[in-house]
Amino acid sequence: MVAGLTAAAVVAVAVLAYQASANAPESVASSSSATPKASASAPAQPTAKPKPTKDALAVPADSDTGERVVYALKDRRVWLVDGNEKALRTFTVMPSPVSPPPGVYQVTSRSGTVQGSDGIPIEHVVRFASVGEVAVGFSAAQDGSMQAPDPQSKTGGVRMKRADGNAMWTFATVGAKVVVVP
Secondary structure, eight states: OHHHHHHHHHHHHHHHHHHHHHHSOHHHHSOTTSOOOOOTTSOSSOOOOOOOOOOTTSOOTTSOSSSEEEEETTTTEEEEEOTTSOEEEEEEOBOOSSOOOSEEEEOOEEEEEEEOTTSOEEEEEEEEEEETTEEEEEEEETTOOOOOOOTTSOOOEEEEOHHHHHHHHHHOOTTOEEEEEO
């Protein structure tokens, strides 16, 4: 009796295993040592090679040319680009509630240290745009914080880490080009 139950269980497991392998996708059903089988739904010609993935740190293609600061609004990222189109540095930023529209700007003024409109002492302020009566610029909090600003506030401070603020300060002097991309 035990032998009969064992045989029935083995047959049931074998049937279930066959059904599972017959219904599994080919990438799962075939092992690395097995040769791939032709599928009725598979295309007759070879599939195209996958497109290379975009380098997330590459300078955006539509960001003008020459020495410039590139600020990508959606990516929350800045690039410092030299005259040979090489990114000298790239880093993430915390955008402000007020952002300038995409376009080409110039650094209009700089301040070594000031009080941020949110009450936090900031340094290396590099202003490049105005939206209404709000000045927009890059800065670093002296305490190193990059907290999200109050979305209801009317501020234009794009915050970065202190080391990135130092690099921005050295790179973006008055008159330097700043390109804002979506």
